[in-house]
Amino acid sequence: MTDSDALIPVTVIGGYLGAGKTTLLNHILRNADERIAVLVNDFGDINIDAALVDSADGDTISLANGCICCSMVDGFIGALETVKAQSPSPQRLVVEASGVADPQQIAAYAHMPGLVLDGTIVVVDADQVPKQLRNEYIRDVVEQQLRAADLLVLNKRDLVADADRVSTSIGSISDAPQLSAVNGELPLEVLLGIEVLERDAAPGPVADDRFGTWSESFAEPVDRAELVERLEAQPDSVVRVKGFVRLNDAPELLTIVHRVGERLALSPGGPWDGSDCQLVFVELRSKNSVADVTLVTERG
Amino acid sequence: MTNTTIYPARRVITMNPAFPTADAVAVRDGRVLAVGTIEELAAWGEHTVDDRFADKVILPGFIEAHTHVMAGGVWQFPYVGYFDRADPDGKVWKGSTSIDAVVERLIEIESEMTDPAEPLIAWGLDPIYMPGERLVAKHLDSVSTERPIFVYHASGHLATANSAMMTRSEITEHTEVPGVIKDADGQPNGELQEPAAMSLATMAFERLIVAIGSAQAKWGYANEARNTGQTLITDLGTTRINDPEQIDAWEEATSDPAYPARVMLAGSPMFGGEEDPVKLAAIAVDVQSRNENDKLRYGIIKLVLDGSIQGFTARVSWPYYYNPPEGAAENGLWLIPPDAVADMVTAHHKAGLTVHAHCNGDQAAQVFIDAVETALERHPRWNHRHTVQHCQLTTQAQYKKMAELGMCANIFSNHLFFWGDQHRDFTVGPERAARMDACATAQREGISYTIHSDSPITPMGHLHTAWCAVNRVTASGQVLGPDERISVMDALHAITIGGAYQLKLDHEMGSIESGKLADFAILEEDPLDVDPMTLKDIGVWGTMVGGVAYQAAARS
Numbered sequence: 001m002t003d004s005d006a007l008i009p010v011t012v013i014g015g016y017l018g019a020g021k022t023t024l025l026n027h028i029l030r031n032a033d034e035r036i037a038v039l040v041n042d043f044g045d046i047n048i049d050a051a052l053v054d055s056a057d058g059d060t061i062s063l064a065n066g067c068i069c070c071s072m073v074d075g076f077i078g079a080l081e082t083v084k085a086q087s088p089s090p091q092r093l094v095v096e097a098s099g100v101a102d103p104q105q106i107a108a109y110a111h112m113p114g115l116v117l118d119g120t121i122v123v124v125d126a127d128q129v130p131k132q133l134r135n136e137y138i139r140d141v142v143e144q145q146l147r148a149a150d151l152l153v154l155n156k157r158d159l160v161a162d163a164d165r166v167s168t169s170i171g172s173i174s175d176a177p178q179l180s181a182v183n184g185e186l187p188l189e190v191l192l193g194i195e196v197l198e199r200d201a202a203p204g205p206v207a208d209d210r211f212g213t214w215s216e217s218f219a220e221p222v223d224r225a226e227l228v229e230r231l232e233a234q235p236d237s238v239v240r241v242k243g244f245v246r247l248n249d250a251p252e253l254l255t256i257v258h259r260v261g262e263r264l265a266l267s268p269g270g271p272w273d274g275s276d277c278q279l280v281f282v283e284l285r286s287k288n289s290v291a292d293v294t295l296v297t298e299r300g
Numbered sequence: 301m302t303n304t305t306i307y308p309a310r311r312v313i314t315m316n317p318a319f320p321t322a323d324a325v326a327v328r329d330g331r332v333l334a335v336g337t338i339e340e341l342a343a344w345g346e347h348t349v350d351d352r353f354a355d356k357v358i359l360p361g362f363i364e365a366h367t368h369v370m371a372g373g374v375w376q377f378p379y380v381g382y383f384d385r386a387d388p389d390g391k392v393w394k395g396s397t398s399i400d401a402v403v404e405r406l407i408e409i410e411s412e413m414t415d416p417a418e419p420l421i422a423w424g425l426d427p428i429y430m431p432g433e434r435l436v437a438k439h440l441d442s443v444s445t446e447r448p449i450f451v452y453h454a455s456g457h458l459a460t461a462n463s464a465m466m467t468r469s470e471i472t473e474h475t476e477v478p479g480v481i482k483d484a485d486g487q488p489n490g491e492l493q494e495p496a497a498m499s500l501a502t503m504a505f506e507r508l509i510v511a512i513g514s515a516q517a518k519w520g521y522a523n524e525a526r527n528t529g530q531t532l533i534t535d536l537g538t539t540r541i542n543d544p545e546q547i548d549a550w551e552e553a554t555s556d557p558a559y560p561a562r563v564m565l566a567g568s569p570m571f572g573g574e575e576d577p578v579k580l581a582a583i584a585v586d587v588q589s590r591n592e593n594d595k596l597r598y599g600i601i602k603l604v605l606d607g608s609i610q611g612f613t614a615r616v617s618w619p620y621y622y623n624p625p626e627g628a629a630e631n632g633l634w635l636i637p638p639d640a641v642a643d644m645v646t647a648h649h650k651a652g653l654t655v656h657a658h659c660n661g662d663q664a665a666q667v668f669i670d671a672v673e674t675a676l677e678r679h680p681r682w683n684h685r686h687t688v689q690h691c692q693l694t695t696q697a698q699y700k701k702m703a704e705l706g707m708c709a710n711i712f713s714n715h716l717f718f719w720g721d722q723h724r725d726f727t728v729g730p731e732r733a734a735r736m737d738a739c740a741t742a743q744r745e746g747i748s749y750t751i752h753s754d755s756p757i758t759p760m761g762h763l764h765t766a767w768c769a770v771n772r773v774t775a776s777g778q779v780l781g782p783d784e785r786i787s788v789m790d791a792l793h794a795i796t797i798g799g800a801y802q803l804k805l806d807h808e809m810g811s812i813e814s815g816k817l818a819d820f821a822i823l824e825e826d827p828l829d830v831d832p833m834t835l836k837d838i839g840v841w842g843t844m845v846g847g848v849a850y851q852a853a854a855r856s
């Protein structure tokens with residue numbers, strides 16, 4: 001696959017007003033090691049660290065690390081045109097949904113030609129969410145957002161006395177894995193999924209001791225139904241599976257495998273070049289911030 | 301040397317309660333010198349008598365406080381709506397009352413198009429009146445298999461494309477964008493629901509955007525106003541006041557002496573406007589303070605809190621919707637987080653601006669009313685006139701609180717005719733439908749209110765809108781909520797001084813009295829004499845704006 005014909009993965013970040021979406025965006029931008037284009041509603045909130053900013057031009061801010069930030073002042077399509085015109089073009093899009101948007105509606109755009117949906121992350125203010133779920137004005141909006149999530153990021157869980165109860169109440173609405181965080185600080189390997197993988201590199205350790213990863217490498221084609229069945233049977237703690245395989249119904253092609261939360265997608269990944277296939281698993285080992293988990297284990 | 305003209309009339313209805321009617325009006329330098337008898341007016345000195353309105357009835361120019369400039373732009377495309385509708389040049393386009401009629405109309409338009417590459421874009425289709433029928437690609441393919449066709453529905457949430465448009469837009473059986481509707485064989489059927497799917501047809505959207513921003517749109521908009529008696533129209537939040545190019549384009553159009561209306565432009569964070577409320581308020585104050593054009597006005601801010609009732613996207617209070625379509629959400633959409641409204645209102649309120657908030661549902665209205673209360677607690681201020689726009693389900697308790705807070709209402713009376721039957725049967729049910737667009741309640745509770753068309757959503761024309769508020773007759777001919785009907789005189793008040801008041805223009809317009817601008821609606825019949833059921837049928841000769849007469853386009 002070359003950059004020019006690769007599908008650009010799109011991550012949608014949703015969540016109600018004040019949940020910490022822009023904090024999460026800033027965290028992603030600061031730690032990005034690929035060219036990410038972030039589409040936001042309003043530059044006003046994003047407050048990018050001035051040291052990171054390379055140049056600003058109208059609706060676009062360029063960062064020194066190759067990322068850009070683009071305002072959706074002309075709507076999603078306008079912003080998409082702007083970022084696609086960048087050279088070199090971005091490797092990933094991260095779209096911030098407004099605080100009252102149904103993230104599913106935004107994710108709909110990720111099915112446009114040239115794009116592929118990576119996942120929908122919904123940020124939750126663990127302190128405020130019980131109140132929000134009782135508020136007649138927004139209860140249904142917050143529930144809809146929770147249901148739209150592939151991954152849930154629970155901010156401010158540390159402020160909540162009865163955090164388990166909050167988790168249970170969210171869990172009754174959404175099956176998505178819940179990842180607790182302070183200021184949205186979660187490893188990018190967890191937040192962002194599909195990527196153009198370095199073919200020979202084994203997954204490195206995730207820089208957050210709550211998570212573990214392992215990978216599997218194999219040369220032979222796999223059966224589509226068996227693969228799907230196996231991936232769907234992964235325990236809830238496996239928050240992501242990503243990689244590429246050869247399927248026995250199309251062994252000359254690579255198929256990109258992408259599972260985030262409950263959602264599994266198989267998409268075409270170009271011709272097979274003879275090298276081994278690989279799947280990477282990311283597992284949540286502990287819901288809390290304590291360092292009680294083992295680091296990377298190789299099971300593959 | 302003065303320049304005074306006396307216009308004798310069958311009757312001048314002034315809407316000034318201290319001097320309700322007169323025989324004639326004298327105009328000097330674009331303003332009303334006085335009303336009275338010809339003798340009384342002649343005593344002002346040198347003058348000419350112009351008899352052309354001697355058999356007409358002169359009213360204050362109608363004030364339309366909620367329309368959009370695209371009302372003038374949409375006519376660059378053929379109309380395929382259900383009801384007969386006049387374009388800004390006065391031509392009446394017959395309504396298309398079935399899918400077959402729509403197809404027939406499109407065949408006719410297609411046969412007249414010369415450039416084979418030009419797409420056919422049509423607007424106004426409202427399938428809510430054609431239950432059981434759906435317009436899909438195969439209908440449009442019978443119009444043309446080569447020319448791309450795009451039919452934009454009246455709701456704004458749906459469009460139908462033909463196969464040629466789908467090919468051009470790369471919409472295929474592999475397209476996974478939700479809202480691209482597929483038939484049983486997995487092929488897209490041409491229906492594109494919601495923005496993500498519709499935006500795939502970039503070719504159509506580019507043309508729609510160009511049309512809306514064009515000078516032709518601005519002129520069509522004012523011509524439609526002239527044809528139906530409006531002298532001030534409000535483009536409620538469609539123009540970007542933070543874009544100097546757009547302001548210049550308005551300046552250019554309205555400073556032409558032939559431009560037949562005054563226009564008020566609202567600032568808005570939508571459609572690419574400035575989103576930061578403090579910055580938007582500063583821009584609005586700045587553009588207003590620099591303005592020297594009498595025909596271009598500023599000073600208001602538009603916010604949009606929720607969606608539409610007929611689209612089941614307005615935020616309504618419990619028990620929510622009556623008979624919603626299968627799979628519909630329990631309640632509608634917020635376009636602004638309810639918790640953010642108070643800070644937004646406060647920013648504009650502190651800057652001295654008037655906030656006009658689109659609230660179709662009563663839950664949205666409650667959030668806005670509470671936000672105004674918060675802004676007033678933080679920053680006491682008199683005569684702000686913050687206005688609930690649409691006000692379709694606003695309750696008596698809400699009207700009482702609005703009165704206490706000094707707020708105004710702009711009520712969407714045209715809904716009663718165009719969607720009243722649907723509101724009774726599907727959206728909110730008979731009881732709440734009977735108190736929708738409750739002018740009588742607003743009046744009883746002491747609210748200053750006006751009524752509106754939201755053109756192009758429904759056709760501009762304040763006699764029709766007044767007719768809706770007075771009669772509350774639906775498209776099927778039934779009276780919806782007879783206890784909310786108002787008198788003709790009250791409706792005339794709403795469409796003149798009522799509109800002027802909430803836009804803070806009542807010291808200049810809204811009634812015909814000495815010192816105010818010579819802005820008139822000139823009618824063929826006296827609205828106080830006719831059967832109220834024929835109010836909408838009164839002929840409009842045209843208008844006078846600042847003492848200049850603008851004759852309506854002849855109906856054809």
